[in-house]
Amino acid sequence: MTSTPTPPADRIGVWLIGARGSVATTAIAGAAAVAARLAPPTGMVAELTDFADSGLPALDRLVFGGHDTDDTPLTKRAEQLAGTGILPPALLAAVTPALDAADGEIRPGYRTAPGLPQAAAAARLATDLASFRDRHRLSQVVVINVASTEPPVHPHPAHRDLAALEAAMATEAGILPAGSLYAYAALRADCAHLDFTPSPGIRIPALRELADVQGLPYAGSDGKTGETLVRTALAPMFAHRALRVRSWSGTNLLGGADGATLASPDAAASKNASKRSGLEAMLGAGVEGLTHIDYVPSMGEMKTAWDHIAFEGFLGAAMTMQFTWQGWDSALAAPLVLDLARFLARARQLGAAGPQEQLGFFFKDPLRAGGSTTEHRLIAQFEVLRSWYAGGPQ
Amino acid sequence: MTSTPTPPADRIGVWLIGARGSVATTAIAGAAAVAARLAPPTGMVAELTDFADSGLPALDRLVFGGHDTDDTPLTKRAEQLAGTGILPPALLAAVTPALDAADGEIRPGYRTAPGLPQAAAAARLATDLASFRDRHRLSQVVVINVASTEPPVHPHPAHRDLAALEAAMATEAGILPAGSLYAYAALRADCAHLDFTPSPGIRIPALRELADVQGLPYAGSDGKTGETLVRTALAPMFAHRALRVRSWSGTNLLGGADGATLASPDAAASKNASKRSGLEAMLGAGVEGLTHIDYVPSMGEMKTAWDHIAFEGFLGAAMTMQFTWQGWDSALAAPLVLDLARFLARARQLGAAGPQEQLGFFFKDPLRAGGSTTEHRLIAQFEVLRSWYAGGPQ
Amino acid sequence: MTSTPTPPADRIGVWLIGARGSVATTAIAGAAAVAARLAPPTGMVAELTDFADSGLPALDRLVFGGHDTDDTPLTKRAEQLAGTGILPPALLAAVTPALDAADGEIRPGYRTAPGLPQAAAAARLATDLASFRDRHRLSQVVVINVASTEPPVHPHPAHRDLAALEAAMATEAGILPAGSLYAYAALRADCAHLDFTPSPGIRIPALRELADVQGLPYAGSDGKTGETLVRTALAPMFAHRALRVRSWSGTNLLGGADGATLASPDAAASKNASKRSGLEAMLGAGVEGLTHIDYVPSMGEMKTAWDHIAFEGFLGAAMTMQFTWQGWDSALAAPLVLDLARFLARARQLGAAGPQEQLGFFFKDPLRAGGSTTEHRLIAQFEVLRSWYAGGPQ
Amino acid sequence: MTSTPTPPADRIGVWLIGARGSVATTAIAGAAAVAARLAPPTGMVAELTDFADSGLPALDRLVFGGHDTDDTPLTKRAEQLAGTGILPPALLAAVTPALDAADGEIRPGYRTAPGLPQAAAAARLATDLASFRDRHRLSQVVVINVASTEPPVHPHPAHRDLAALEAAMATEAGILPAGSLYAYAALRADCAHLDFTPSPGIRIPALRELADVQGLPYAGSDGKTGETLVRTALAPMFAHRALRVRSWSGTNLLGGADGATLASPDAAASKNASKRSGLEAMLGAGVEGLTHIDYVPSMGEMKTAWDHIAFEGFLGAAMTMQFTWQGWDSALAAPLVLDLARFLARARQLGAAGPQEQLGFFFKDPLRAGGSTTEHRLIAQFEVLRSWYAGGPQ
């Protein structure tokens, strides 16, 4: 990253897997509202003055499309979100054209189905991407997975390398979870890929090998928007002050479709693992405490987290800290999806390939290159992000 | 800071203004307990592995003395603190010799008194310092103000430069507040100086001029141990995520002698100003909300802070965060006093003079050189501290 | 209360002092919405099955009017409240006719003005009331003060008895605060009176004498809707379990017009006194702690209270409880205003006169007859209310 | 209960199942300390002035004994409790004689063991009780189960009536869980019985039949000391104000031996069921939310509960309340155990038999007579308790 070429003024495709979900709908509607200056860019990291000279693609240069297995129109989803308080009702009319445009670019999603070998399914998905890029003459397409969380994947020999994977895909129907198949298709279609969900996605070794072969940048996983965001701001405080955290317990209450998904023990396992690992990385092993995710339908899109931290100070003094975080789920996630599309597109413009560690700021469980250790501390992550896009090497 | 000379194995004096207070007593007792390995170094930043190679003076190289206007024996104060839960009763016997030794080095404190010109008072204080250094053959003495909080000082023409100040002190009795007189005496006695309290202390321009003349390092002010500690960990999270903080309100409940002092509106003003300024530096102007400090005698040394933060996210979504911090006041402050003595002594060994900005990590209201802006973000402050003592210039 | 006559089917007037305020507007709009079955009767005590046989006037039998010094149309106020989240925007159209009808019955409010003797002002206010009753052929009118909070009143000799008061009013302009003048006018116009505000209102002895003379029922003061509501539910728990409360501290954050009024130390004094007295009545004297009311404009109609309770248990064990209450101010108050109109009207139908102690459930600072002690415990108050309206003597 | 005979001055036996546990040890030590006036009677309901004339046996009339499967000396347990903050270390010496005396009256506990028919085991337990009563010439013995929580019991035909039960016990080893066998033995030995734990205990129909046959009073179950205590104070506030609770979620963090027991899903099931049922009784069905009990060993005897309540007010306004309760587990429970012994002994003196519903104030899951409904509201329960012991029939 020695030079910073002037970014091309042309347009970037943002292809959302789960394009009809709450996060996706909020992102598409919000991008239109902010681009039209009907709302300030609150929540958008890319709009901070820190990145004014980073050459990020402008918000109005983004073109949206995606895959979804559901077919509720985006305008209907937007109305539902307005009812829950996520989207200001007054904005609905203004963003309808943008929603309709994106709606016309949403193609049927993929679900593991017996019979159909995954190679064929992947080919169809990759064609959708290429067609989108061609029709809109996009300089590149960034694929972002914001679909429902999938359970952790069972290791399979064919996941280990690309050759084995493609051999298996040629005949088998269920070798990859859906999210990983989307990642495969993205890479094959020459697109940068990003997992905003905790799903296995691109983490499978064979897919990372494919990204290397293709020279494509990718990032993930699991957008850091609530409890974990706060944890990564607070945990270093204890560590750097030599305070000994004895236990860190958390309870998350959430309604909404994502809450329902996470209520299944399987899917929660993905989320829980990514939450816990960061805590240990920052505080060392031996921190007691559980993290609960409760589905409380009547809370809708409002996500409430309570965390209790018991710690020891000088001469064993027992102290506690508690926090409660009350946030609108998709309002927290959507601007980050837009940020990530812009930061990842820009990284590709600058020639970056492989795991984009400078994006760790956005993720609960940052993907990294083999051998490097993960920085979970939020503020340190921000400094990495800032300096990377200021043109300095990391 | 181009070279890192091997630190001398000799001993460092730690002279505490307010040596019989809760913080001082806990620091002296705790230093003995940790040096004797009766307690782990929890809460001591200097003992983190980050500073293993920084050449900080070892804990058992510190020799304690001080000034106080009160004459309760340290062992009695330690018993009282054991009763409130700050000092483990089981440690009392083991630390009694150390407390007795320090007790023998506490000299009568100074109180503004009509009649006596401050030059004379300062001379006596400076003599106490020199005598302490000589008798114990200390390589240097660090003076740390942990006395009761004093109100903000009214500007006075004689505060503006050293010549005017010394002219006025020669005849006047009340030109400097007590804490500032101690700072003057420290500098005149060739000691590094540090304000752990929010009192005016060394901030007076004429005193900073004197420090420059003497080539002495100094730092302050107001140890960051509770609500503000958390605020400086959390506020950057909002800023870096482009979340708009609308209000940040706080209520602090404290008993203890320090609580009683802060209950006076005057002294609280010192504390409040230092708390508020940091918030604005991190979040910009226009953040609504008050910060209360309530004296609740029955809470003793337990300090409880509740903070409420209302913020806006994407498309104006209204969200809130709250935290409660429940900590033992002196258990939080005492290890930092020991840390600061060691970091400041080491800085002097390395030839540093003037305001030691790398110590900002420890303070609510970090002293800085003219022209430099204050870094309030806790984690960024830690990185500054770490890299400074790793030998690299900041 | 020996017999329970069938309640007349005719209509009851509800005359609101401060009829254009948030509470009044929400009450008028909400009464219409619930009467039309567009919203469930959530928050309405009178609609509990406990009172199904109490003969309370039905909601659709209430006719609204009032005084206000402001002249913003009610429909405009309703739109503002819809913007803050108090009124569901979808209801606005449906309640417009009801708002317009009430608007036509709002007369100019009274403000203390030099020159005009209060007797004349009172006569005008009483005429407004009588005219309202006559034009709508109401069986009775209940006057409820929901105007801005007024400061505590300075005792004045003329407040002591009715004769002295009327003599003074004949010539003086400022003998009574506005809220008390409204109460005087109400009583003179043969109306039951109720103070929902913490203002002095009917508490002045001469006014209570007038109520006795007229044989009219009255009640107050200061609707119990948030922090105090919770306190009166919780404090008896500590008392009845013999737990010793050492301190009870509270911080209230509120925006809205009422928040601005209470930000003045004078008005806050009214509110604070009523809050503190109940705590002492339930827990005994000697409970430490302050209660803050902070005006935080950006919080709008959302009222947030944090309370911290430190208590001692068996063998001195130190324990704490904290709560946070986040409620919409006028949504909490408005249904109680409607309840009180109905309960007070019914009491008059049953022949009750003087202070209506059975309504203490609704108030922070319940008015009582000389000699009786105040029951502050919420659940005990509910049982009193229930049994009174079940027809049994209290 | 028409007359209130002067209570006999003689002594009452308190036989604790689980006599070496935290609750039991704290109760025995505390009874001695308070009787000797070394500590005030904080936490003791029986010492409230409300019960000054109720004829309750005085604290110094209680004589302690019990069963336990463990054999750690009580003085050792007391030292451990002093280390965790439950017992003031300064009291230890003073209560040692009382602990030693009780220790001498603790007999080996019963554990279900293959081979031994339960009739024989019960006979041994009953003999222990009779011997205790005889040796100390006690007017009566009250048996209180404070042993570790047992899982819910699987229904068994022999539980349905006494004849079937005794037939089965004559030959079978595992027909009753341990706690129920203790209850059987208590009743057979002519002792009133009380379950302070959530274990099945006396709830088995055949045992209730036996109590009727014997004419003995009994009560239970599960002492109400923390989260549920607060819930039963708060939930009626929502109900009586017609506020609609949408969800009530809770997380409990506890260390200590009891915490470890409850960590097993089986035992937690007992506790959870008793917690949930009360909420529904007070608020109606359809309240969403889960209650977690997390074992966090490092928290020791400190029990922390966080509850989050989402409710709706007028016109659907969404509001929330949260509370955090931080209490010392055994300090909360122990005085209630002493209270219950005295209240139950007194009830027997007054001739009461069967389930003592007036003691519902103390329990999460109050035992009641067939056909009567449970009062869960804390303050209403207190009024029942007060009036019952004031001599009036309930």
Ligand SMILES: NC(=O)c1ccc[n+]([C@@H]2O[C@H](COP(=O)([O-])OP(=O)(O)OC[C@H]3O[C@@H](n4cnc5c(N)ncnc54)[C@H](O)[C@@H]3O)[C@@H](O)[C@H]2O)c1
């Ligand atoms: N909201 C946050 O703060 C946050 C933070 C981090 C991660 N996430 C993750 O973002 C994802 C989206 O969250 P949401 O609230 O929008 O959820 P959502 O349930 O509203 O939307 C998910 C969408 O994915 C679609 N989908 C499901 N399976 C699919 C498939 N195989 N192919 C294509 N589409 C499919 C669904 O039809 C739905 O439209 C979740 O995985 C969530 O865990 C959200």
Ligand SMILES: NC(=O)c1ccc[n+]([C@@H]2O[C@H](COP(=O)([O-])OP(=O)(O)OC[C@H]3O[C@@H](n4cnc5c(N)ncnc54)[C@H](O)[C@@H]3O)[C@@H](O)[C@H]2O)c1
């Ligand atoms: N505890 C914390 O977390 C914390 C954090 C930041 C700053 N501080 C500051 O540290 C200081 C000490 O706190 P503490 O809790 O030990 O208070 P303390 O009241 O227990 O001790 C203060 C001591 O200063 C002495 N003193 C007062 N005036 C003096 C004078 N003129 N000369 C010499 N001695 C004098 C007093 O006699 C007393 O012994 C306070 O200013 C406090 O604001 C404490």
Ligand SMILES: NC(=O)c1ccc[n+]([C@@H]2O[C@H](COP(=O)([O-])OP(=O)(O)OC[C@H]3O[C@@H](n4cnc5c(N)ncnc54)[C@H](O)[C@@H]3O)[C@@H](O)[C@H]2O)c1
């Ligand atoms: N909202 C609650 O939960 C709650 C609880 C208890 C008591 N209260 C009390 O209810 C009252 C109303 O609260 P609000 O939020 O509606 O306030 P608001 O400021 O919205 O309304 C007050 C109204 O009173 C009018 N007014 C002021 N002086 C007047 C006068 N002399 N004559 C006639 N009208 C006058 C104002 O013009 C305004 O329309 C306040 O006193 C408040 O303290 C409210």
Ligand SMILES: NC(=O)c1ccc[n+]([C@@H]2O[C@H](COP(=O)([O-])OP(=O)(O)OC[C@H]3O[C@@H](n4cnc5c(N)ncnc54)[C@H](O)[C@@H]3O)[C@@H](O)[C@H]2O)c1
């Ligand atoms: N602490 C509270 O606030 C509270 C509230 C309600 C109920 N409880 C209940 O009180 C009980 C005691 O709590 P604790 O904290 O003292 O627990 P603990 O584990 O300290 O004590 C339990 C005691 O029971 C003994 N025991 C186990 N099985 C036995 C058997 N079969 N026969 C005789 N003794 C046996 C154990 O050896 C131990 O000494 C628990 O069931 C708990 O759920 C406690």
Ligand code: NA
């Ligand atoms: Na909220």
Ligand code: NA
């Ligand atoms: Na605590």
